[in-house]
Amino acid sequence: xxxxxxxxxxxxxxxxxxxxxxxxxxxxxxxxxxxxxxxxxxxxxxxxxxxxxxxxxxxxxxxxxxxxxxxxxxxxxxxxxxxxxxxxxxxxxxxxxxxxxxxxxxxxxxxxxxxxxxxxxxxxxxxxxxxxxxxxxxxxxxxxxxxxxxxxxxxxxxxxxxxxxxxxxxxxxxxxxxxxxxxxxxxxxxxxxxxxxxxxxxxxxxxxxxxxxxxxxxxxxxxxxxxxxxxxxxxxxxxxxxxxxxxxxxxxxxxxxxxxxxxxxxxxxxxxxxxxxxxxxxxxxxxxxxxxxxxxxxxxxxxxxxxxxxxxxxxxxxxxxxxxxxxxxxxxxxx
Ligand SMILES: O=P(O)(O)OC[C@H]1O[C@](O)(COP(=O)(O)O)[C@@H](O)[C@@H]1O
Ligand SMILES: [Mg+2]
Ligand SMILES: [Mg+2]
Numbered sequence: 001x002x003x004x005x006x007x008x009x010x011x012x013x014x015x016x017x018x019x020x021x022x023x024x025x026x027x028x029x030x031x032x033x034x035x036x037x038x039x040x041x042x043x044x045x046x047x048x049x050x051x052x053x054x055x056x057x058x059x060x061x062x063x064x065x066x067x068x069x070x071x072x073x074x075x076x077x078x079x080x081x082x083x084x085x086x087x088x089x090x091x092x093x094x095x096x097x098x099x100x101x102x103x104x105x106x107x108x109x110x111x112x113x114x115x116x117x118x119x120x121x122x123x124x125x126x127x128x129x130x131x132x133x134x135x136x137x138x139x140x141x142x143x144x145x146x147x148x149x150x151x152x153x154x155x156x157x158x159x160x161x162x163x164x165x166x167x168x169x170x171x172x173x174x175x176x177x178x179x180x181x182x183x184x185x186x187x188x189x190x191x192x193x194x195x196x197x198x199x200x201x202x203x204x205x206x207x208x209x210x211x212x213x214x215x216x217x218x219x220x221x222x223x224x225x226x227x228x229x230x231x232x233x234x235x236x237x238x239x240x241x242x243x244x245x246x247x248x249x250x251x252x253x254x255x256x257x258x259x260x261x262x263x264x265x266x267x268x269x270x271x272x273x274x275x276x277x278x279x280x281x282x283x284x285x286x287x288x289x290x291x292x293x294x295x296x297x298x299x300x301x302x303x304x305x306x307x308x309x310x311x312x313x314x315x316x317x318x319x320x321x322x323x324x325x326x327x328x329x330x331x332x333x334x335x
Contacts, residue, residue: 031060105118117236
């Protein structure tokens with residue numbers, strides 16, 4: 001259907017990158033259609049296997065991965081690195097780019113009609129597959145995500161701000177609605193999977209304790225909590241109205257480095273967030289300065305408005321015994 005016309009408005013997309021971005025947008029609009037059909041179409045949420053990281057793969061994870069790899073072939077992409085594949089794979093031998101992708105983010109939400117997404121990151125390719133993705137996040141030349149929600153939207157950065165596109169159901173084209181999206185200040189929302197509270201480090205517990213204490217605590221104001229369990233949806237909310245997201249490391253086996261993957265989840269989201277005026281860290285240091293040790297490596301992840309992310313770093317920098325007391329007693333960073 002519609003595969004011969006441009007699937008995204010290209011005026012703000014650098015010339016050399018239009019082919020891969022158009023391919024990503026084309027698959028995204030097809031996925032959006034498939035997701036909207038739900039049970040009227042093919043089954044999407046049943047388990048079909050397990051990926052390298054030990055996550056169950058749903059039918060839609062695999063369908064999305066195969067569709068992106070196929071559509072990107074012939075668009076100048078030399079290497080394709082996916083959450084759903086064991087290793088980085090070749091596409092076009094002479095291609096200029098490497099794409100790292102989480103083809104379907106928020107898999108646990110497929111069956112319950114809650115927003116899910118796609119996250120991607122683009123670098124200049126190197127001759128070596130591994131070296132093309134195991135490099136500082138700051139070397140990304142583009143990053144973006146698609147959210148499949150009540151509206152399907154795409155957010156893109158090429159290193160000079162964040163562009164917001166909405167998939168127009170009339171024309172089936174992603175249309176540019178904001179060429180300079182920035183994160184608003186002032187939200188009092190935090191997002192964390194609070195069921196893991198007992199597993200967190202002291203500084204993370206102290207940070208959340210102080211939020212929960214609300215107007216009676218050291219922060220002197222009330223907070224609200226959100227947890228969608230789709231990284232894309234949390235990012236979209238924070239880009240739209242501010243706040244902070246935390247997926248810290250914890251003491252469960254396998255969560256020593258948190259849950260989220262550096263190459264195709266945290267690096268691209270960090271790039272977008274910084275380009276929108278926010279900050280992204282591993283709870284201490286900026287994600288953009290980090291290099292993954294392997295394709296599926298995890299990292300603790302904290303992002304949102306700068307002041308909120310800096311506060312988490314400050315809690316982490318304090319000696320254990322001082323963590324809460326100091327903030328409470330001296331009223332540091334009040335509100
Ligand atoms: O179930 P948990 O531990 O709260 O984890 C939720 C996180 O896992 C993820 O679903 C991981 O992504 P995938 O669905 O791509 O594996 C994130 O989108 C989300 O932030
Ligand atoms: Mg994901
Ligand atoms: Mg995924």
